[in-house]
Amino acid sequence: MRKLSILFALFFSLFMWAQSSISGKIVDEDGKPIPSASVTVEEPGKDAIIAYSITNIKGEYKVTFTTPEQNVDLKIKAFNQKPSQKAVKNENQTQNFTLQPDATEIKEVKLKAKMITKRGDTISYDIKAFESKSDRTLADVLKKIPGIDVNKDGTVLYQGEAINKFYVNGKDLMEGGYGTINNSLPTGAVSKVEVMENHQPVKILQDKVPSENAAINIKLKKAVTMTGRGEVGVGMEPFLYNLKLTPMFFGQKNQWVVNYKTNNNGESVEREGNMLAFGSRWEGRRGQSAGNYWLSVDKASTPNIPEKRYLMNNVHFFSANILTNPFKSKEWELKASTSYTNNAINRDSNRETIYEIDTDFFKAGKITTTESNNLYSNAAKGEIIITKNAKKGFFKNTTTWNGFWNEDRGNTSTRYNMAVPDPTLKDIFIDESLSAPTGIIKNSLSTIIPWKEKLVNFMSYLSYQKDRQTLSAEYENFTDLGSGFDRFDQRISSSTLNANHSASVGFSYKRLTITPEVGLNLSFNEMNSQLFADGNLLGIGYQNNIKWNEINPYTQVGFNYKGNALNLSINLPLNMYGIDYKDLLRSKDSEISKTVFEPTFYGSFDFASFWKVSGYGGLNYRYGDFGSVYDGSILTSPKSLNFRDSNLLPENRNINSSARLEYRNPLNNLFFNVRYSYNDTKKNIITKSRPFASGASAVTLEFIDNNSFSQTESAEIGKYFPKFKTNASVSFTNRDSNSFSILVDQNNVDNYIESKNNAQTVAVKFNNTYFSWMSLDYNISLNWNKNSDDYRNNVNKNSGWNHNLNLFLYPIENHTVGLVWDDVTTSQGATNLRNSFYDLSYQYTWAKKKIDFEIKWLNIGNKKLYETISYNTTYFSTTRNSIEIRPSQVMFTVKFNFK
Template identity: 30%
Template sequence: MMRMIILFILIGNFGYAQTTIKGNIYDKKGYPIANANILINNKATQDIISYSTSDEKGMYSLNFNVDQKEIDIQISSIDFETVIETLKNENQKKDFALQDKVFELKEVVIKSSPITQRGDTINYTVNSFSKEQDRSIADVLKRMPGIEILSDGKVLYQGKPINKYYIEGLDLLEGKYNLANDNLSYKAVSQVQILENHQAVKLLDSLKFSDDAALNIKLKKDYTFTGQAKLGVGTAPFLWDINVTPMLFTKKRQVLVSYQANNTGNNIASQLKTLTIDDLLSQFESSNEKTNWLSIQKLSNPNFSEKRWLDNNINLLSINCLQKMKNDYELRLNFSYLNDNQRQEGSTNTRFITQNNTVNLLEENSNLYATNLVQTNITIHKNSKKKYFKNSLDFEGNWDLQRGFIDAGNQNLTQNVRSEYLKVSNSHKSIFGIGNQLLTFNSYVGYNKTPQKLKVNPGQFEEILNNSNPYEQVTQAVDLKTFYTNNSFSLTKGIYQFTFEPKIGFQLENQNLNSQIVTTSNVPLGGDLSNNLDWMRSKIYFDLLTQYQKNKWHLDLTTPINMQTYAINDKPLQRKSNFNTATFEPRLSIVYDLNSYWKINSTVSFNNQFGTINQLHYAYILQNYRSIQKIDAPLPQIFNQNKSLGFGYRNPLKALFWNIAYTNTKSTNNLQYDTQILANGSTEIKAIEQKNTVFGQNISSRINKQFNELKTNVTLNFGYSLAEAQQILNANTTTIKNKSWNLGNKIDIDIVKGINIEYESRMNFSKNKIQETYNPLIIQQNHLLNLNCNRFENQIFIVKSEYIKNNLFSEDSKNVFLDFIYRYTIKKKKIDFEFQVNNIFNNSTFKTVSISDFSYIETNFNLRPRQALIKVIFAL
């Protein structure tokens, strides 16, 4: 059969006479043209019949078979005019002389894309997003699509916090990246990289999948010495603003040193806040955080820029060094000292809403807060593809003072709190290979103590503390000592698309709580007014982590089994409680990549949460002058069920990022808290063993788009939350629902060259329902409009305006703020001279409302007055 087909093809080909056309191709001077293209086209259809090129001597030859009387021949070559002629379909020799051709090149403008993607790395070109008014890299980050900076400086990517912040691939600041974000000049940075699916431990990179993202700062030079030095002075009253922050970045060494001080409302203490989850401590239920047992009655902070209301006097010193050593080891030292003094002036109008009646309380407040904080960390770290080692030694000391004066109309009160916190801890993590698997050892050991003392004058809660008789002063002392350790071993093994990691671990927490209440007689009150509580908690846990990765699917399943033991004993009160339980707390996470743009993630988890020592003490503790608490009840137990579903879309080439997330929570509690609201607004809280459930739902969405041609960045966001629970208020069981909505948008646009406008708005709606009664809807809205003009060489004019409106239960509140900044730059010497006036309209007070489960709190907060500053800023 095949032979017949070949025969028919040959017969068909020989049905036409074979034609040969050959010749020479040369230029007008007679020189041969090599590599010229020769095409024979069907004259009727213009289909290509035959193709050839000329040789070094300019000769060509074509053979073809076609049933046409005429054919078209086309000769073309670079730098020569194309020739097309019609020839007879017959054997012939045909020479061609080509004429020179002059090419006029059009102007070509090469523009680099502001966002590029290579694998799991998204690169943002800093110069494409920077504006003339910018100074730090944080100023530029807020314009990058997909990246969001919260009010505390935390960086989110696609709605989730980043898990690491690197500078040239090194983790200098261990989560305290505000120090770099607020002080690193954007001009020293070439790119900001988002590392998607970032596994911080290189040894686990091919074994354990991560859905988190990290941020990496790419500098322009291998050797970078940068930073800033700023000196500012002003009036109303005498103001100062000092910042000296030199930085050095090389391939083997990174140094960031900063001394900052101001009384202008700039809360630089936020630069010491840890914003990322540490890769070791995130696995532990660590008891290393300070517990504030006692406090003075505070004012609710306004929900807008701290620079308008924070009355501060702050000093900060931070030294951060990282040195790369031999064999991929790194040595890092972080030291910080903070001295912060803040004042609050204002009033509160609190409305307590119960099922049967309403209690109103009006107070004038004057508060002082003083903080001294020392933090030190020494870390040795190795993170290579063959071994992981990390050991961190931490010390923290915190000395706080709070003083408050309250005019409650019928009485004046003074409050004083002294609080200390001392902590020393060591954390260790090492991973190494044993055969074809990896062995991981984790260990955390920590000790801390928290002595605190509260004095209130005159004495409060006379019925409980002084036989219903008025008295001069009450003192509450609390001393808590804590030892905590958590140790575990795990084995990691990859089998095809699966990764298995069985883990076994042990936790131990030993705490001792001593508390005493002393009245005017200076004799400690006994009985249920004094705690001497020993708390012992141990936990043995077995966990199997199973991960599955194939194509677009990523599944993560943890199945921990925990055996917990609690031994709680207060000998003087002869109160004892022992509790043993075994729990199973599975968690399933699924990530599905629909394509290179779309991603779906879903999580289902179940976990048990048990009470801490501040949720179980058999004697009273006076928390503040309005609240006294005794929790003589079984150990609090909460069973949580959490479900979430999220969609994400990102198209870096079109600079479009969108995400939406829904969460549903259900928490079942074994205890119900009975809150007794007294006639003067004071509260007594007692726990009752009664099962109850708290429901919660939340949905949030954000879309961000950069229009490069229009030089415009647009962001829209939306959120809704609903919480429903039961409370016991004054012995009556009450169902409470809290609803809230928020809407926001942000637009950054260059109107014309040299004029930029930034507009941002936020609207919040809150509503509270007790039983079947809806309370007033609270609406809060903020609108910010900034005009930046740099049409004049070396000069920039900035006008900032802000409009705030709140509807309160007594009246509506409106505030309009206006600021002006003028900056002149000597570019050759990298010096800025800046003059600014803040709060031009001299707004003195701000009113806002906050909602709790059973109260509305209307706060009248004193603001910073009009102030003028002159600054000189040197770029290092």
């Protein structure tokens, strides 16, 4: 926390020393207020705007700026009025203006829209300014806009932080699962992309409770729009197919999106159903549903390259979302959605590990492990949401059902080639299978009711989840876990019932809102497990029948200040944790009863028109989760036997803090941010494992206090150069962290190891559409890593880089030639492994019908393996990993818009 205080002191000392504010009112000669007049502050003798403001409907303005100059020029401009200019001192003051009429007959007007404009907390981007001839969907353009980035999973970031809402024409149809719209909305239907900073999605709280996140609103050209995107493609490998059909409708009362996508060419379209934005806590509880997976097969590695390079899939994904106003009042919205996924994935990888010297863990030699998988999944979801989001009240109820049916297959082989032959080491072969059905139903309710000058909030969340899993493994020559059995069958069934209820009352005084709250969180969990060997149930040491129940009553008070420039949010909760672990087989009962104070703080301050500084700090405690302890051993994977002793329940204390400085100037298209975060975790338990040469491990717990931390510093600057139609950004990240573990060597000695890591990354992004015959996108990131452990006093350094080039040429109207070059390199010592991929495409556009005909040749060099190299400082071992990827393939695709 001391580092955070120093950082804040530095921010304020640099940027608060010369801050001034000028406010006033602008009227015409009749004394009537003039709205939408522009007010700019400029340094004398320079044509450079340092701050600006726009008058409101009452003709009022306020502009805040920072400059070392003693005097500044204040300039006023308004339509049909004579411009006015006045030299004023650099100090806080009031300046009123009366403008004289200046009506002019305009014979011809040519309007040139600004690429980036700012009004209040909303920044608008003209999408045409950033679009190239090869761009077809919103996702193609969004990542080129200054200040905006898109993660590999589709999450949209603004100034490095995930957005909390994704609207289309002001409506939230997708409720966080916006990947479908982002990937299928044609650019031709979009007018502007609006970023709403500090966005509070609950309207009744917008002037009372600040938010640290931004939202994005996609403003369409028409209020009523029927659009969408489709693709039909076939190819050879020996046979490939790709079908995408996504019609959309956006009206003033109704919106809907229907989506069906299927392919076997390496595109994971099913991820479009993932939740990427979670709104505000006042909307209720939202989250991505998943099974509670206790067991897994050994899985082949996946490379750090675009999925289209390696994903061997056969997927079908269907989804439908609808939004309507069911009542006469437009404040009420009904949303319904459903989705279904059927997917099959094949993976293969080979791992070769060379142990350089004899250690207490492994003997010198080479061990080769091959892993192969067939992963089958089915998932279904249904959801109904009814919402009233108005200035005079809020109501939201969400009912969700999820079903997952996963069937995973795998086989693993381990081969030994030791420096000194060891007859006890025989090659190992394992056939594996896992069946894992899951069912989840949940309901979230939140309502905010105005009562006189107060706001009353009730929240309720209920969920029930049932998981059943069966892991089977057949072995040949495998004795590392101390058994001579040929087959294991691990069975687990578990259930979880959660109930969370709270009530709060908000008291407002001017810009301050005080919200006392009381709540009760309940969680009831059960788990049964049995391990069978060669068809026979093993003894009590391999069985579990446990209950893990939590009761968490709490009370808290929140203080929220929402000002024009300053926003503060402080929560002061007092939590009472009661946790009861029962082992019914062993008549064992462990309990935790704690009362703890867990405060959080968030604050932001906007100054000098374009600058913003913000900070966050929090303290929280965790006392384990369901599954963190159990007294019967569980075969969590075919080569991992886990035993988590419950003699002491987990106790973790976590302190986290962050600070951020941002600069967003739409006048010169410049965006900049610096971020710092620090996390400190104190635990009472360390994982203790005994590794085997085959990759197997026996895992238990050791009760030792330990502290781990992570610290990250990052900076990013981006600018759009309109004269050259170029958007460029540079970012840097430095991260330090440590972790603790206990490894048991071959002499049964416990080795307490602290591992430290330092990682640095520099990334450059560049796109250019200056030439009418060419567009270019180029991204490169370079990384350096340093790993060490105090047990061996061994230090290792490695590095790598990853770059992507997308070059499109337009030699003739409606003809496009594309080149894609992906390159990933890892370096370890004198070894450099380079993975280069090249794609070539040709596209003809039937302009009249807006249809594209594309032929694409992927992986021209027919590269079949992706290779990486790494070093383990504890084992003095080098591992070379080879992953099977997609071979060369040719696809012919027809792409079209629905309207």
